[in-house]
Amino acid sequence: MNARAPGRPRILSRERIVTMARRIADDEGLDALTVRRVAQRLGTGQASLYRHIEDRDELLRLLAEDVAVHLPGPKECPDVREQVIGQWLDAYDYLSQHRWAARIIAEGEHVADGASAFAESALDALRVLAGGAQESRADLARVYRVLWHLLLGHVLNVHPVGHTHSEGAGLESADKSEEPDTVPAPGPHAASTSRDDLVWALPRVLDGMLGTP
Incomplete structure (x- = not known):
């Protein structure tokens, strides 16, 4: 022993x-x-x-791989549309806990092979959701990329310049109240609002691209 x-x-x-x-x-x-x-x-x-x-660069690559293999797969759900939306929201929740990882992914310098499991499961679910639309694999891959960019945008940009702090406030008032270099760091409310926006956007983007109800 x-x-x-x-x-x-x-x-x-x-x-x-x-x-x-x-x-x-x-x-x-x-x-x-x-x-x-x-x-x-x-x-x-x-x-x-x-x-x-070898160096910090390899360390970042290994971190990207470590994050990629833990991206969530789809959960069992009788409604395929809800299953697709749920998987992307789970991915948002996961990456929101490690925003630095979303930054590595977005910069694109470190390709993580471990993300293939997430990509394949998401593509399979999109193929089922498309159903009678008979979308080509190339078209489904494009839908996947759009969803991926939508996800990363909401993870990374929880407090974009020009957005309002309160619901119902106009962009003009927000622009007058804040200068770009004085925007505070995002807090829990900003992150929550970002998730709410993604919840609102996902079904609309899916329905628009796949023609689903």
């Missing part, structure tokens, strides 16, 4: 490095994530990490 002796440091692995990197990104933001910071949190030197990863 290879039990670790009391006080002996845990064996460093790529998995431990990625787990700690994800924790730092969640706690401190993506800009705070460096190889040195990960080494500090793990109680080791940078040289030890370089035995497992």
Whole structure:
């Protein structure tokens, strides 16, 4: 039995490095994530990490992959339309907990193969939803991309410049009350409003593109 002796440091692995990197990104933001910071949190030197990863760029790629494999699949639901909407809302909720991950994905520098499971399940559900419309696979892929951009936009842009703080206020009044460089950081209300907007938008976008009721 290879039990670790009391006080002996845990064996460093790529998995431990990625787990700690994800924790730092969640706690401190993506800009705070460096190889040195990960080494500090793990109680080791940078040289030890370089035995497992090449640099920060590879660390970001591994993080993107880690996030991608946890994107939610569709839940069982008798109504296919609701199933499709539910999967995209679940993806929003998941990425909203790790907004730094949405930033990595949106920048497009790190392609995560792990996202293929989410993509395939979402495409399959869209194909069933299209039903008699007989959309081609290329058209369904386009629908998927539109939904994906819609999702990322709502995750990343919870407080876009020019949007109002209160329901019913006009854009003109919002523009007068705030300068672009003085817009406060998004709070829980802004994030909640963003989700509400996505709930409103998803069925309308789906119905418009697929001709569903």
